[in-house]
Amino acid sequence: MPNGSIDPVFQLVKSLTRTEKRHFRLFAGRPGTGEDLKFMRLFDALDGLAQYDEERILAQVPAIKKVQLANLKASLYRQLLSSLRAYHAGQNVDIQLHEQLDYARVLYNKGFYQQALRMLERTKQQAQQARLPHVALIALDFEKLIEAQYITRSLRGRAEDLSAESLDTVQHVTQLHRLSNVALRMYGLYLRVGHARSQPDAERITARFQAALAGIDVSHGGFYERLYYYQAQVWYSTIVQDFRAGYRYAQKWVDLFEQAPDMMEQQPMLYIKGLHNLLAALYNLLYYSKFVRVLAKLEAFAATLTRSTPNTDVLLFQYIYTHKINAAFLEGRFTASLQLMPELLEKLVLFQPQLDLHRRLIFYYKIASLYFGSGHYRKAIEYLNKIIQYRDVTLREDIQCFARILNLIAHYEAGQDEMLEYQIRSVYRFLGKMNEQQQMQVEIFRFLRTAGRLAPHQLKEAFIELKNRLLAISDNPYERRPFLYLDIISWLESKIEDVPVEDIMRRKFARMK
Structure with missing residues (x-):
């Protein structure tokens, strides 16, 4: 039966480029690789299928018996990897x-x-x-x-030289692994919780981070030591919402590569990630003029990349489109930016096997926000439901929460009163399960729970009151986190002034420039 999504041999065969396939045929035909090369017939059969289907393979290649298939696939897998290793050796x-x-x-x-x-x-x-x-x-x-x-x-004289050289190298390798562990743990923490929720929360994370870096000095460190140190600092700064520090370390990350152009060629993925994190910091700081310059640099690097791989292709897709949408948010160009959707959605399907769940959730939220800002509330609900229907809320609980709140507002705007009560109960249950609710979430929930009972002439005053309460809440640095995901203030201003939210955002952008 068709089951291509879980068959690694089929996935590897379908990932091959035309030149990789040609190289494999030459590689498999070298002397000493086998007598009848049944695995090559299996390769041809797999290459011709749109999805994995064991019954069709056996029908197309009668020489292969069902009991032989598992061993032949294992042999083919080894041969493919050996061929790819030889083919890409010159580039790695x-x-x-x-x-x-x-x-x-x-x-x-x-x-x-x-x-x-x-x-x-x-x-x-x-x-x-x-x-x-x-x-x-x-x-x-x-x-x-x-x-x-x-x-x-x-x-x-070699004994002393080798001993000293070994000790020095061991120290660098040990420090490199310590720093890579810290960077990985900070990134994992961000994936689970997003930003720090309170001062005690930030203090616990800071103590943990400082303890992990105790005794580390990268002033004489190698390239990767400094890289992992900057990565760890970027993730820590993002979690505690110190976006200025995040910007400084993301810039150091990018500068590190640009001062060593050979590493840009050897490790393009890490350079691309550095540009992405720099763009994210600039977006959070609303530093628009530099944001567009760095985005242009990322697109130029993508256009001139001499050695493209599936890994770099998926990263460039992910980051370029993420920041094109972010640019639309900054500029208030929601409707105009919907022209990105056909190509974005096509590539989202194309790269789905390479995109982890976290990144797919982020894309769905940004797409929903773009549709919401342009007034396409039903389309926004469609993409928010893709997040809400994912039941494991241990991954990015914050995105799960704000997707539900934005979904509530989208139902309110779409006039779907028959669904609003159900959505309110759903959000109420979800907020009750959260480890820690924030004031902004609670205030919006309270407002939407009562808005349906207000007369039309009472709504404007209610919007003004909610806006004032939220502005007071945003004065607390650790209550600002929700406003990074949901520009509720601009939405309220659009309701108060009875103009599209897009107009409000464009007005703010004009002042920002």
Whole structure:
């Protein structure tokens, strides 16, 4: 039966480019790969299917018996990976370095110790140039093994040199791993909770972050040490809503790459992520003039990227469209920006296998917000429901909450009174399950629960009262978090002045410039 979504061999085959397929056919046809190459017939069958279907494969290739299929798929998978490794080796310095380590092992096993040492020395130097100290450390360990076991006539003075070099490399690798752990934990915390909800919450996160960085000094650190340090600082600053610090460290992240152009080529994904985080910080700071310059830089980098991969393709799609929508929010161009939707939705389907759930939820929320701002409330509800229907609220509880509140407002605006009472009960249940409700959420909920009972001439005064209460709430730095997700003030101003929310946003943008 069709089941392509969970078959890794089929997914790998369908991901191949035309040149990768041609390389694989040449690779599989080399001497010594097998007698009848049944896995190649399996490859051709998989390549011709739109979705995985075991029965069709067996019908198309009668020589393959059902009991053989699992083993043949395993063989095909190994051959595909070996082919791809060989095909992409020239574009990945780490693959080349590990290949040289393998050569050194072969020479060592053959008893050619001097040749092995020369290979290891070359590998170590290249690893250091590529800012890969963990690979250099493997080479060093191998060098020490050879020098300690065999008289190579190179040991005089080498023992102290190798020992000092190893200790220095170990210190850098240890610090690198500490920093990468801190960056990963901060990112994981952000995915779970979003921004800090209160002063005690921020203090706990700060204490945890400072303890993790205790004793770390990156002033003499290598490229990756500084990179992971900047990443950790960006995520920490984002969580505690220190957007100015987040901007400074995201800029350092981008500068680090631009001062080392070879790393932009080696690690384009990390450079792209740096630009994304810089754009996110600029958006939160409403720094529009620099925002558009950095967005233009991201698009220019995408256009000139010489070595595109599925990973870079999905990141560029994700970040460019995210920030094009953010630009529309800043400029108040909701209706005009709906022209992005056909291509965006097409690519969202295309890249869905590579997009994790967190990023899909963010896209759905931004698309819904764009439709809401342009007055297409039913379309906004459609995309908000994609978030609400996801039952595991441990991932981005904040997005789950604001999706429900925006959904309530969209039903109110769409005049769907018959659904409003149900939506109110649903939001009430959800807020009751949240670890900590914020004042803005509670005030909006209270307003919408009573708005249906107000006479038309009472509504304007109620909108004014709600706006004043929310402005007072926003004076508290840790109560501002909800306003990052939902510009409720602009919506209230549109209701008070009886003009589209888009007009309010454009007016604010004109003042911001």
